[in-house]
Amino acid sequence: MQETRRTPRLSKSRFQLGLQCAKGLWLKCHRPELADPIDESQQAIFDQGTEVGRLAQRRFPGGVLIDEPYYETASALESTARALEAGAPALFEAAFEADGVLVRVDILNRVGSQKAYVDEAVGATTSSSGGTEAISLAGGEGERRRVAGTFDLVEVKSSTKRKEEHVTDLAIQRYVLEKCGVGVDRALLMHLNHHYIYQSGEHDPLQAFAFDDATEDVSLWLPEIPSRLAQMCEMLAGEMPEMTIGRHCSHPYVCSFHGFCHQGLPEYPVTELPRKGRDLLDQLIREGIWSIKDIPEHYEDLTKTQRRVRRVVVEGRPWFSETILEILGGLRYPLYFLDFETLHPALPVYAGTHPYLQIPFQFSLHVLERGESVASSGTEPDDDILDEEASAKISCSLGRLTHHEFLWEEPTDPRPALIPALLDALGTEGSIIVYTHFENTILRYLAEAYPQYAEQIEAVQGRLFDLEKEVIREHTMHPEYRGSTSIKHVLPALVPELSYDDLAIDNGDVATLRYVSAVFGEASEGERQKIFKDLKEYCGRDTLAMVRLLEAVYRSKIT
DNA sequence: CAAATGACGGGGCCCAGGTT
DNA sequence: AACCTGGGCCCCGTCATTTG
Numbered sequence: 001m002q003e004t005r006r007t008p009r010l011s012k013s014r015f016q017l018g019l020q021c022a023k024g025l026w027l028k029c030h031r032p033e034l035a036d037p038i039d040e041s042q043q044a045i046f047d048q049g050t051e052v053g054r055l056a057q058r059r060f061p062g063g064v065l066i067d068e069p070y071y072e073t074a075s076a077l078e079s080t081a082r083a084l085e086a087g088a089p090a091l092f093e094a095a096f097e098a099d100g101v102l103v104r105v106d107i108l109n110r111v112g113s114q115k116a117y118v119d120e121a122v123g124a125t126t127s128s129s130g131g132t133e134a135i136s137l138a139g140g141e142g143e144r145r146r147v148a149g150t151f152d153l154v155e156v157k158s159s160t161k162r163k164e165e166h167v168t169d170l171a172i173q174r175y176v177l178e179k180c181g182v183g184v185d186r187a188l189l190m191h192l193n194h195h196y197i198y199q200s201g202e203h204d205p206l207q208a209f210a211f212d213d214a215t216e217d218v219s220l221w222l223p224e225i226p227s228r229l230a231q232m233c234e235m236l237a238g239e240m241p242e243m244t245i246g247r248h249c250s251h252p253y254v255c256s257f258h259g260f261c262h263q264g265l266p267e268y269p270v271t272e273l274p275r276k277g278r279d280l281l282d283q284l285i286r287e288g289i290w291s292i293k294d295i296p297e298h299y300e301d302l303t304k305t306q307r308r309v310r311r312v313v314v315e316g317r318p319w320f321s322e323t324i325l326e327i328l329g330g331l332r333y334p335l336y337f338l339d340f341e342t343l344h345p346a347l348p349v350y351a352g353t354h355p356y357l358q359i360p361f362q363f364s365l366h367v368l369e370r371g372e373s374v375a376s377s378g379t380e381p382d383d384d385i386l387d388e389e390a391s392a393k394i395s396c397s398l399g400r401l402t403h404h405e406f407l408w409e410e411p412t413d414p415r416p417a418l419i420p421a422l423l424d425a426l427g428t429e430g431s432i433i434v435y436t437h438f439e440n441t442i443l444r445y446l447a448e449a450y451p452q453y454a455e456q457i458e459a460v461q462g463r464l465f466d467l468e469k470e471v472i473r474e475h476t477m478h479p480e481y482r483g484s485t486s487i488k489h490v491l492p493a494l495v496p497e498l499s500y501d502d503l504a505i506d507n508g509d510v511a512t513l514r515y516v517s518a519v520f521g522e523a524s525e526g527e528r529q530k531i532f533k534d535l536k537e538y539c540g541r542d543t544l545a546m547v548r549l550l551e552a553v554y555r556s557k558i559t
Numbered sequence: 560c561a562a563a564t565g566a567c568g569g570g571g572c573c574c575a576g577g578t579t
Numbered sequence: 580a581a582c583c584t585g586g587g588c589c590c591c592g593t594c595a596t597t598t599g
Binding site (some may be wrong): 017083274275276277278340341343344360435436437438439441442459468469484485486487507508509511512 | 573574578579
Binding site (some may be wrong): 014045048158159160161192194275277303304305344355356357358401436437438440468473 | 580581582584585586587588596
């Protein structure tokens, strides 16, 4: 009989992964090299989490940081034991191990430890029931009895609300702590406080966070833990488990083996059906249907859009609705094509803003004047035929196209300069074409923050026309959309000669990252100028893409 | 005639997917 | 991560028709 294989050590994050997908956990333990590389945007999210974590620690002055990195387990365990022994009032990143599971605890706060923890700022927190409640970190009057010698277990989250997966995150930690003989009084989530308004200088760790007591929900999960752990260990000792692809590949987290598990799919895989409900993918795969082409024509469980996708994929050619020119006939010249780039830091960087508030620092605006050859004013909605013909001509004789742009290059709040520049460039007449309601949301935030402009901004909002919703999503379909109506998918399908491939910045997330590094980072002047140039090219490409898309849609109906 | 059954539709909730 | 929106779905109330 072979010696029992050494059980791979689990960790908090591996436990969470195991709950999401057995195969994912198996791969993580046995074939970690197959994971997708971590991209820049993901890394930025991790970094942001670290920064929030550091601020959270300042909420517990006198706390002891166990600062061994994750791979120096033995040393971290020792340091933790020493700090506990020494009576540290709080521990950060404390390490514990039990049942082959290693956890590092964000914050472990000794109950009733010292005056410093008496809560002056009682966080108003959003509980799962939606109400707000006060949570005190010290034992005050009228509170339930606190068990001496125990700790509050605190998990810091950069989100502002509790999510399902946060509970199991705390549960596995509590399980390990108790196995190690550390009494846990409460299991708390420490979220960013959405209502925190940044003043200036250092962030205020008292105001910036809101606590959410998850003790009850955690205790409901606790009895589950041993059996789940046993299952995982058994699974890990065997061969790679069979798992089909499905919702668990991206819920609650996008799996790092997504790429590995999605290899070898057919050219138009069923995973690319848009807006799949919870069960559709499972159902199709169970029936052995992997390609959209193999879905029977009258398959019942497809939505209207999914049927459209099936049809264009099977027929191999795009579809444009019959009424598309009527929709476009509603546009008023001159046509403005608007796109914002924004910043939305977890921890605010401008005074008066709250966590995650989206702040525009750049816009691009293409303006299309009516073509000269077109006499029609386009204001006779009662004559469809004429209107359509007029519209068609417009597309052919693309009028004069001009471009405006704005980019704030200082580390100060861009909005006071951006708003007047935007209002000026937009004038008072003509449709403003945007891709999704995103720009509308930003305009609303601007109006809220700067009431002196509210009226003008609202007028602008009234002129918005959502190209993605009103035209692309409702009236077109193309096999190469690949199940997505995002502009990054739609442009190569309808305007193959125009792409983002030649740009140094080719998506919004990276644009934000680059901007932050240029304005707040240590970039040299040369690097800053390069980034500003790249940003202008990127944002300008987004609006140009909308111009060309509109043109392509017109063309589809007149040739 | 009163009660039961069924069709319709509004309200609320969740999900998916778009933007940064 | 937040936010927004539309579609799908379920629940439930209302009203009309059928049934005892």
